[in-house]
Amino acid sequence: MSDRTHQRNDQDDSQGALAQLQAFLAAKEYPLNTRLPPERSLCAELGVNRTALRKALAVLEAEGQIWRHVGRGTFIGTKPVDNINDVGFISRRTNPAEVMEARLLIEPELARLAALSATSADIAEMQHCIRKTKTASEWRVYEAWDNKLHRAIAQATRNNLLLALFDTLNMVRRATVWGRLRTAKPTPDPGHHSFAEHDALVAAIANRDMDLAAACMRRHLETVRRKLLGSTENGG
Amino acid sequence: MSDRTHQRNDQDDSQGALAQLQAFLAAKEYPLNTRLPPERSLCAELGVNRTALRKALAVLEAEGQIWRHVGRGTFIGTKPVDNINDVGFISRRTNPAEVMEARLLIEPELARLAALSATSADIAEMQHCIRKTKTASEWRVYEAWDNKLHRAIAQATRNNLLLALFDTLNMVRRATVWGRLRTAKPTPDPGHHSFAEHDALVAAIANRDMDLAAACMRRHLETVRRKLLGSTENGG
DNA sequence: TTTTCAACCAATCAAAAAATGGTATCAATC
């Protein structure tokens, strides 16, 4: 058998596997995103050795007709894009400085919109949270109500999407490792800076003063950042 | 044994369990989000029967100091908000008006920070996207590069958390049903309003003019909103 | 009647087992 014949036989074999695979897929009419049988099963079913089958599969993958993934299988269609909105995924790629920067960027604007959109029930809820922070005798309790206050402001925007984004930010914040940054006095101080800042913030929202509400929130968060991370980088 | 005595003993018992549990927690000083031992172990450790322990735990849960979940355990702090990170979940609860409002609230601030933090490579990427939008002959291509431009600005903040939040917002926007709102001319117009607005925006970022960058982004998005939803509600 | 205890239930988690696409190895074949 000559070299030429040899080569033609090889081509025939691989092309045969590809043709057989295509015929198989055409006959089955798999819907999109269907997982087709594992390679080892397809080998037996099509009567082709695995190497030839994988070459045929590689052709179809290059054409974008299928996509494969180790451990999962081979699927009809194109590979879906990764949805990496997972809180754990994000929090593993951020740090306290970024979290504070994000809060400083978003929450003042939430307060501004809340001043426009808050209902009186929203404002009552904020004032309730403030009262609770003032009577808290433990930091754990204080922080719980401080959390609720900030969420109440996000909710007062009356925008479900903004509220969802705030919740995501909040979950990342709570999942972030703050280490020694959060060490503080054993019990909340009656003269704690946040009390006056919270009062001014909610008062601005109640007065529908959008600019002042944003400014109060920014001032409050900058105080928090200064306490946590030290003085700001640009010194304002 | 009189009824009165009997009742006092009951109170003593349950209050005793609660007091013992509180003492236990105070002694351990568990950090936030710590899982404390399962009820069956706590029973043995505190020498209290499970019913009394569960009553005490219920009190602490009502106070917001702990939260419990079947199969998981009991945790210090308040129950975290449910998984509202799912894009499908959010987009089912929002609408085009909310999406535009959220973009108008967040993206100008992203542009402001980008003006401060962008590298020259970031700015080159933005200019590249702008060039591509101008040569696009189909809306699909135009929108792809417009998308990349806005994402490049978010990336230029050099803040992974903000970028993740922007991506979430973006995915919700793309998953939102816009219906007839998006109907437009068949092909991009050379005099399309976005071209000049994009140019001014990226120029402001390149000049490190934070206020101007934010203003340009706001003006651009307000134009988009006007085109999509008609005139703004408050008439500005 | 009330309290206590054990058993059970549904949800959850964690570790083991199986499955799957990718790769190396080596004999078989031309």
Add this chain to the structure above:
DNA sequence: GATTGATACCATTTTTTGATTGGTTGAAAA
């Protein structure tokens, strides 16, 4: 010798299985 084909092995993922945990029920005990 070079190529092919079968086998075994690898890394990743899915499925399965058993244990764990908060919640509930019902009978026994006080």
